[in-house]
Amino acid sequence: MDLKQVFINSAGRLRSGWRLLIFVLVLLVLSFIFGSVTRKIFEVAVRSVPSSGVARYLENFIFRLIFLIVALLAGFICTRFLEGLPWRALGLWFHARWARDFLFGSVIGIVSLALATAIATAGGGLSFTISPRAMLVKVLQTLVFSALLFILAALAEEALFRGYPLQTLTRANLAWLAVFLTSVPFAAIHLRNPNVAAGFTFINTALAGVWLAVAYLRTRSLWFPLGVHWAWNWALGSLFGLPVSGITDLAPHPLLRGTDLGPAWLTGGSYGIEGGLACTITLIISTVFILRTRLVNATPEMMTFTSRENPVQRAEPTVAGD
Helix, strand or coil: CCHHHHHECCCCCECHHHHHHHHHHHHHHHHHHHHHHHHHHHHHHHHCCCCHHHHHHHHHHHHHHHHHHHHHHHHHHHHHHHHCCCHHHHCCCCCCCHHHHHHHHHHHHHHHHHHHHHHHHHCCCEEEEECCHHHHHHHHHHHHHHHHHHHHHHHHHHHHHCCHHHHHHHHCCCHHHHHHHHHHHHHHHHHHCCCCCCCHHHHHHHHHHHHHHHHHHHHCCCHHHHHHHHHHHHHHHHHCCCCECCECCCCCCCCEEEEECCCHHHHCHHHCHHHCHHHHHHHHHHHHHHHHCCCCCCCHHHHHHHCCCCCCCCCCCCCCCC
16 A cells, blocks of 8 residues: 555545544644633632632633633634635534524423433432422523523534534544544543443443434534533423533522432432433434434535545646647
């Protein structure tokens, strides 16, 4: 094999494995730069915030925002300079049907979470009480402000895991390898969360990675998996009052307050429903639905950007006149 073929594919582009490696390196460099600057800014900002609750929310918001900026910037750099594609190829532009994809994804996320809680409740594992009317204002504040945080957090993770890594391997006709290579790290980073449920946390989060990757592949747009992702988390924490991946302080005044009655293998215990069998069953059902539904599809432009390599345009040789 010609040594050049190890690095360059038939389209004249750097091979997808090398592109993925460069993306990781760019991501690490940008994370270091932005992280260093942000820590200084946050130290100043938090001193001006008297409430510890507000400071906690601000910390979460800034962290997710930097995460998002770094993931999108690294993705754009690699998309543009390694593959010669425009910003909108990342799938976060206002293309045709973007709002429909986002709203439909949000409905799927909420309905899927409701199904998981219904399975756990039917098995005797969960019970719910509604927040008292006197807390209505705080509940409304939680619903609104947590929605902003959950959208930002979901968008950051989608930009990283269903953004450039999944997309560049898909262009190389390695979509299902890409699903595996993005879903496993997606699951691994959640193992650092509080109250991890042995076995189920990794399995369910990996399944969630597949679920969200399939949502991307059906539309070739980040709007659809973003809708699915944020709405699941929002419904979990802000509507049903259950831990979100083991975290309990993201929605302080939910509409309902869930009580875990066990067994933990069904409900996830203190990690929340994402650590139990009810979630496993739901993710499989929802993934099959997304695969088979005719209610979503990719636009021709997004298919063009994501279904094949973008060949290098070589200049035609000029012939000097007599």
